[in-house]
Amino acid sequence: MDDGSAPQKGTVTQRAIERIKAMIGEGRLEPGQRLPTERDLAAQLGISRSSMREAIRALTVLGVLEARHGSGIYVTRLEAGDLLETFGVVADLSRGPQLVELLEIRRVLESTATALAAARITADQLAEVEKHLTAMNATDDPEEILAHDLAFHREIAAAAGNETMAAILEGLSSRTFRARVWRGYQEEGAFARTRREHAAIHRALVARDPEAARAAAAAHVGEVEEWLRAQLGP
Amino acid sequence: MDDGSAPQKGTVTQRAIERIKAMIGEGRLEPGQRLPTERDLAAQLGISRSSMREAIRALTVLGVLEARHGSGIYVTRLEAGDLLETFGVVADLSRGPQLVELLEIRRVLESTATALAAARITADQLAEVEKHLTAMNATDDPEEILAHDLAFHREIAAAAGNETMAAILEGLSSRTFRARVWRGYQEEGAFARTRREHAAIHRALVARDPEAARAAAAAHVGEVEEWLRAQLGP
DNA sequence: GACCCATAGTGGTCCGACCACTCTGATGGT
DNA sequence: ACCATCAGAGTGGTCGGACCACTATGGGTC
Incomplete structure (x- = not known):
């Protein structure tokens, strides 16, 4: 039996x-x-x-x-948000070269999401993006800047229409992850550059130009990626 | 106190x-x-x-x-493999529209990985890819084809040099995920098309042409994506 | 010196008790 | 008849202890 x-x-x-x-x-x-x-x-x-x-x-x-x-x-x-919440653990526990790999992935996904958003974003969503853009430029508090920075990209990812992709990007931009990488990055006076790059992304969204949006987003993440790569090298 | x-x-x-x-x-x-x-x-x-x-x-x-x-x-x-093993759960439990979103992500990552591989793949790795390509074309057993198909893409992802990306792609190509989607896809006689697409990817790798590799990989995944989208539509 | 095995230590499993919280239906007032 | 209240049952959360299954170590044996 x-x-x-x-x-x-x-x-x-x-x-x-x-x-x-x-x-x-x-x-x-x-x-x-x-x-x-x-x-x-x-x-x-x-x-x-x-x-x-x-x-x-x-x-x-x-x-x-x-x-x-x-x-x-x-x-x-x-749904994507439920199942991918654990993805943040990967970002939180990764170190060294693995962080660069994660940023490489984020660059690919973020540029794709931003390109999609340029084609699909609604007026309301665009207004929300602008809100965080201006709020981000109106303060000098790093904590507040970081919060609006995250919200800026979150809105764009949401506008791309792929919830799963948005959830992954959310994990790749988790508070602790960003805090660890950006702390050093922004101490080098990268605020101005960040603002320029965000402005470029926003312009591409307004112009509904997917290719420009893709390039701007890739460059944005790429900057951080290159900085981190240089940090680990020597 | x-x-x-x-x-x-x-x-x-x-x-x-x-x-x-x-x-x-x-x-x-x-x-x-x-x-x-x-x-x-x-x-x-x-x-x-x-x-x-x-x-x-x-x-x-x-x-x-x-x-x-x-x-x-x-x-x-x-390491990436350890932490991203749970990613397969997402693929296994997703249904309907979420599967399309996952394939969209896979298309983006797979095309990027294949492009990177075209630039970096070694002779040994290329030989391994060819081995699975010929083995895949030499049998009619769906199970065996699926196994070599998975290995084909796994080798390419490994050659791209981003372990984290490879681990995510591994999760997005988990046995149960592929089995669920490909069962229907290949029943429509898609074997021939799959072989053509794999051959195109291989040619791009041999030619060390990243852009051709990116396009071939995107088209390959895109085919399945479109088919699945059509399945869910009406 | 090589092998074997008793033993201590560790994770794996089970049980039973009790606590903290939620939901429901009976109660009593209006 | 309606509604607010609250006691009870049911559920997940926590605890402590007991025993099992496996590993690793070291001493004993050949």
Whole structure:
């Protein structure tokens, strides 16, 4: 007799994670749907509540599940923002050459997103971009500048119409990541250059010129990339 | 008196995750280094072993830690491959319009990687690419074709010299992802077209022509992208 | 010197209890 | 009949302890 627990590969928790992931992949669990209780789930898979909790915690951190205290466990909407939140961890824990690689990726994606935005951005979205551009130029507080800088690019990424790309870029621009790289970059008086580059991006958006937008965004990220590369070299 | 446990935001497990992440970010824990035992860690943070285990499990799934039964808990190398393994989950759980967005991202990254590879690929790497190309054309078994197809692009991504980009592309080409999309795509007799496109990519690599390589790769992914878009439309 | 194995130490699993929070339905007043 | 209130059940969160499975180490044996 096969009781269905034949394989026995890996830890029981790992197997539980795969089982739940499979249930979602096969459509047996829909986005937003509520799961059985931890106790029931554990009983169904024949494992202890402790092990099941570890599996649930892992999937929670991955943005697949969401646990609401006192209410239950739910599948997230499974949208880009939910699943790619963990992408920020990569940016936060990367160092040295890996940071350059991440900036290289950001350059490629950011320039593409900016080009798409130039073709698709609405008047309202453009107004929002301008708001952050002027606010960024109206203060000398590095913290505030950084916040508006992030919002500036976030608005553009949103206007590109690819939520997944926007979510990845969000992770590649996470607060801690930017703070670590930009701290040194802007100490070299790069504020003026940054403002010029942002202005160029904005002009391209207003002109609805995708190629100009792509070039401006690539140059913008490329500047930081080259600076960081030089920092690591010698 | 402040006992240092003032904040109390979120669950204790979540706080433990942040603490360990911070330790790594601050360099107090180096890649490959061994951590204290679960029991010691729990005591240090003043939480139960159960909660600490959930934190460790979460970081294990994220590719930050690695638990070796009977030996101890270690920090991974923190390289792109380790941290981006979870990226495959996104591809596996995405559906509908989100799949198109992922293919759009793959088109951008794959074309960039292929262009870089055209400029940097070594003779050995090129030979490996050719091996998979011929093997792919020498069989009719869809499974085998898929395997060599994946390896073909994997070699090219590796030759591009950006490990992080290669790791992301790996996630975007995970077995289950490709299987889901390509099943339908190739049922329409797309084998011939796929072979032509792969040949074009290979020619560009041999000619060391980055722009031709970029175009060929973009067209290759774009074909699948358009097909999928059409599938979802009506 | 090489091999083997008892042993201590570590992560993996399970259990049971209790706490903190949420939701619901019965209660009582208007 | 309606609504505000609140006690109870149900759920996730935390804890402590026990035992199992595996690894690594060092001493003993040949």
